Structures are given as C-alpha cells and as structure tokens.
Amino acid sequence: MEILVTSLDSILDGDHQLDVLMARQPIYSKNQDVVAFELLFRGDDPHAMSPQKDEVATFDVVMNTYASVVGDGGEQRLPFYLKVTDKVLLSGTLPALPPALFALELLGRSNVTPELAAALQEKAKEGYKIVLADYDPNDVRLQPLLNIAHVVKLDIQALGMARLPEVIQKLRPHNLDLLADKVETKEEFRQCLEMGFSLYQGFFLSRPEPIKGKRIAGNKVLLLQLLTELDRETATGASLEQIAVNDPALTYKILKVVNSAAFKVPREVESLSHAITLLGLDQIRRWILLFLTTGVNGSPTELTRNMLIRGRMCELIAELSGYQGAMNYFMVGLLSQLDALFDIEMAELLEQVPLNSEVKNALLHYTGSLGDTLRDVENYERGQFDLLMARIPRSYYEVAYRHSLNWSDTVIKALRG
Structure with missing residues (x-):
C-alpha cells in the first residue's frame, strides 16, 4: 500500500x-x-453532495474540474444535472447548491404527491431548472409536474x-425542452433531431x-508510417525525420505541441531527433497517437476529449496497479473509440494500424490486463461503479478520473495552439 500511495502522489x-x-x-445540443x-x-445518491458542500475546498475541486471544459469558445464552466428523489427534496437534506450551476433531475421512482409538487415549485422559484426524468406518458401522476418542469427526459429505448x-405531440402544449435519453446510434440521433428534440444524452x-472499404487518408497515413517506424528496434531520430520530412507542416505542429505547456522541457525543442533525446521514444509515440486521433472530418471535440480521458486513465490505473508497459494501456484507452472517429469497423481499422497483437486483442475482445483495465475505465465513465474490479483502492479511481479530465483539457489546448 505504501508503494501505491507514493506512486499516486508522484503521478497525480x-x-x-x-x-x-x-x-x-x-448532454448535447442539436x-x-x-x-x-x-x-x-x-x-446515484444525491445525499453524497452534502459532505462535499460542507467541505469548501473539496466542493471547489468538484466545480473547477468536473464542470470545466475546453471547447471552441475556450474554457468554460457548464451546469450539472443532479439526480434527486422525493425523499431528498422533502427531507431538507439537499445542500444549497448554486441554481445557475445545478439542475434538479427528479427520478421516476419518486412518490409524486402534492407536497412534492410544492417542493419542486419552490425550487423552481429559487432559480433551479427542473428536469423530469423517466417520463411515462401513461403515468397520470406525472401530469401536474409538467407545469413545473423545464425539461422532460424521454428514454427513447x-x-x-x-x-x-x-x-412529443402530447407534451407540446407544455412548452418544454425535450431531452432524448439513451441515444445509442448516430441514426437515432438524426431521427430525434427531425422530431424536434433540443437535448441529447447517450453514447451515439x-x-x-x-463505410465499407473506407481507409485512413491524408496525413494520418504519414502518422501511421511514423508509428510503424517507432515500433522498430532500430528507430532513431534520423529515421523518423526522414519520414516526417514529407509533411513539414505536421512536423512543425508536433514540435509546437512538444514546446507547449503540455511538456515541461528545459529548453526549446528544434527537431524530432532533439525531442527524442529529451523526451524518449515513448513520449513521441504518445503525441503521434494524439495527432492520429484528432482533427478528423470535423468530429465533435467531445469524442476526442473522451478518447484522451480514457487513454490517460487507463495509463494511470496501470501504473497504480504496478503493470509494466503503461504506454500500451494508454494506447488501448485512446484508440478504443478510433472506429467511431474514422467510421471504420474496429476489426477492419486495426488491419491498417500498426499495433501489437496484445493491444489489438484488448481492443477487439477485452483480453488480458489491457482489456480488463479498459473495461474498468469504461464502467467508471458510465457511472457503473459496482462493476469496478477494484484492484486499487476505490478512491484512486476518482483521483485518476479527475486528473484525466484536467489532462485532456491541457492536451486540447496544446493541440489547438
């Protein structure tokens, strides 16, 4: 345990x-x-917010990390939807959270009574946005709440x-924002868009x-050539530069990132060979992978962000677990959504990407410690905390996740120059 604590302090x-x-x-817009x-x-216990609010330093950490995001408009703080039940609302235990940053999402298992409706009405007057989740049009108990709620969440599955x-036609007179929940595919997203939903949630x-027969194109091919060269035992700065010279703009961009705040290099890096001397091949491989996963056909920033979070969190959990070859864990997490980025089936995509069989099998079949770690991270990001393998103290998962959120924003800033 002492080794783990030391490792955690040094990494995080x-x-x-x-x-x-x-x-x-x-939660996405159109x-x-x-x-x-x-x-x-x-x-999903909202009572958990109470001790967080009482400890100001911890509450600030939550707000400054979990609410913070870097997007096209720069860094901003986004509001939270917080799940609550009738018991929480009527018990008086809900902490005094800032209404501008928290919407209250009433769960469908709540006991709907006149007292609950009055409590929701009071929260709405205080400035909270009220979200009605698990809406069932056949449940007449929910009808009075439609005049109080601002958002109705519909489980489309x-x-x-x-x-x-x-x-939707029945809800229209209430002038509510409609949130499509559990949107699992891009086709479902398009259909919901046509129906008039304004908000979306899910893994689409x-x-x-x-697209059958689609291949990786553009300067991504050059990045794959660099990855292939990096896998050779004879790889050198000179051999990498011989490939990179075919795209001077890409070389410039890599060096610009290496010289950014994302790296703490002691002096300016002037060439790939110079970067390798200072940082080592693994760090260069990391950034070539990052360039491979960004800037594809206008893909949403959130997909790139989630790939970064997964990669970094897989790497941290591997290091905290004492696994060797942490870079492979980073690759597995980062590339686990590469199929969505390129719209190529994973099996077909991996035929084009130079990775060892252990990494490929983890991506395709969740095999070995690489696959176990990826599954753990996926369960964590979905809030399926009871499914964690817990090979490390459970609190370390949250620290690793929070660190990965911050790290992903740092990387996105660096990639945008």
Whole structure:
C-alpha cells in the first residue's frame, strides 16, 4: 500500500482524495456541442453532495474540474444535472447548491404527491431548472409536474422510436425542452433531431457508422508510417525525420505541441531527433497517437476529449496497479473509440494500424490486463461503479478520473495552439 500511495502522489501530484466516486456524462445540443453534464455518484445518491458542500475546498475541486471544459469558445464552466428523489427534496437534506450551476433531475421512482409538487415549485422559484426524468406518458401522476418542469427526459429505448412522435405531440402544449435519453446510434440521433428534440444524452458519438472499404487518408497515413517506424528496434531520430520530412507542416505542429505547456522541457525543442533525446521514444509515440486521433472530418471535440480521458486513465490505473508497459494501456484507452472517429469497423481499422497483437486483442475482445483495465475505465465513465474490479483502492479511481479530465483539457489546448 505504501508503494501505491507514493506512486499516486508522484503521478497525480497529490490530488485531494474524495469520499465518493463520481463521473460525468455529457448532454448535447442539436449541434452536438456539450451544454451540460449529468453528475453521477456512487449509487446515484444525491445525499453524497452534502459532505462535499460542507467541505469548501473539496466542493471547489468538484466545480473547477468536473464542470470545466475546453471547447471552441475556450474554457468554460457548464451546469450539472443532479439526480434527486422525493425523499431528498422533502427531507431538507439537499445542500444549497448554486441554481445557475445545478439542475434538479427528479427520478421516476419518486412518490409524486402534492407536497412534492410544492417542493419542486419552490425550487423552481429559487432559480433551479427542473428536469423530469423517466417520463411515462401513461403515468397520470406525472401530469401536474409538467407545469413545473423545464425539461422532460424521454428514454427513447424504453418508449420506442415509433411511439415518440405521439408522446412529443402530447407534451407540446407544455412548452418544454425535450431531452432524448439513451441515444445509442448516430441514426437515432438524426431521427430525434427531425422530431424536434433540443437535448441529447447517450453514447451515439462513440458508435461508428461503418463505410465499407473506407481507409485512413491524408496525413494520418504519414502518422501511421511514423508509428510503424517507432515500433522498430532500430528507430532513431534520423529515421523518423526522414519520414516526417514529407509533411513539414505536421512536423512543425508536433514540435509546437512538444514546446507547449503540455511538456515541461528545459529548453526549446528544434527537431524530432532533439525531442527524442529529451523526451524518449515513448513520449513521441504518445503525441503521434494524439495527432492520429484528432482533427478528423470535423468530429465533435467531445469524442476526442473522451478518447484522451480514457487513454490517460487507463495509463494511470496501470501504473497504480504496478503493470509494466503503461504506454500500451494508454494506447488501448485512446484508440478504443478510433472506429467511431474514422467510421471504420474496429476489426477492419486495426488491419491498417500498426499495433501489437496484445493491444489489438484488448481492443477487439477485452483480453488480458489491457482489456480488463479498459473495461474498468469504461464502467467508471458510465457511472457503473459496482462493476469496478477494484484492484486499487476505490478512491484512486476518482483521483485518476479527475486528473484525466484536467489532462485532456491541457492536451486540447496544446493541440489547438
């Protein structure tokens, strides 16, 4: 345990440990921009916010990291959707959270009573946005709440796509924002867009729309050539530069990033061979992988961000678990959504990407410690905390996740120059 604590301090710079596990899930606009996050707690227990609010330093960490995001408009703070039940609202235990940064999402298992409606009405007067989740048009108990809520969340999988137009028509007189929940494919997103939904939640950005025979194109091919060369035992700065010379703009961009705040190099790096001397082949491989996963056909920033978070968190968990070859864990996490980025089936895509069989099998079949770590990270980001293998202390998952959120923003800033 002492070794783990030392490792954690050195990797994560002694980040403050919280008493709860948390993750965030993005809520998108029609343009696939992130406009809010749903805040997930271990067991979705809103009471967990109470000790966080009492400890000001911890609450600030939560707000400054989980709410912070770097987008096209620069760095900004986005609001949270916080799940609550009738018991929480009526018990008086909900902390006094800032209304501008928190929307209250009432869960469908709540007992709807006149007292609950009055409590929601009071929260709405205080400035909170009220979100009605798990909406069932056949549940007459929910009808009075439609005059209080600002947003209604529709589980499109439970309701079924064919039934949605009828449900939307019934909700129209209430002038509500409609949130399509559990949008799993880009085709479902397009259908919901046509139906008039204004908000979207789900993993549709992570799913590819395979185009048969499609291949990686443009300067991505050059990056693959660099990766192939890096895998050779005889790789040198000179051999890499011989490939990179075919795209001077890419070489310039790589060096610009290496010289940015993302790296703490002692002096300006002037060439790839110079960068390798200072940073080593693994760090150069890391950044070539990052360039491979960014700037593809206008792909949403959130997909790139999630790839970065996964890569870094897989790497940190590997190091905290004492696994060798942490760079392979970074690659597995980072490339786990490469199929969605390029719209190429993963099996077909991996035929074009030079990776060892252990990494490929982890991406395709979740095999070995690489696959186990990837599955752990995917479960964490979805808020499925009970499925964690817990090979490290559970609180370390949250610290690694929070660090990865910050790291991804640093990388996005560096990639944008």
